[in-house]
Amino acid sequence: MFLKKESGKCKAIITPFAVYLNENDNYVEPDMMVVCDKDKLDENGCHGAPDLIIEVVSPGSVRMDYSIKLFKYRSFGVREYWIVDPAKNRITVHDLEHEETLALGSVIC
Known part of the structure; x- marks a missing residue:
């Protein structure tokens, strides 16, 4: 996993915090994010x-x-995108960097 290699360099952020994916004024506000290039913040x-x-x-x-x-x-x-779905009792991990998806069931308490 990418984050293991970047240990100590990354910052976890919980919303509200805008993410401008490109140069236009549109943004998204994820529930949580990790940014390892602090120059983006x-x-x-x-x-x-x-x-x-x-x-x-x-x-x-x-x-x-x-x-x-x-x-x-x-x-x-974005390198990884996790979808936490309490209704389905599932976390879906999209490793977008390597084009892989993994669904983890029965992990939400």
Whole structure:
């Protein structure tokens, strides 16, 4: 995993914190993220792709988290995207850097 190699260099951030994936003014606010290039961070948010993004699915965000955000994060260089789905008792780990997906069931307490 990428984060193991970057031990100590990364910063975990919990929302609200804007992520500007490209130069336009559109942004997303993931539930949690890890950024290892601290030059991407300033008082306005993260400018560029975080290394890891974690979203917790709510009933109103299913389509957004599983489809729209997955496409955006893959397109703009996020290395890993985790979807925590309490309703399904599952965490889906998308290793976007290596194009692999792993679903972990029965892990949410």
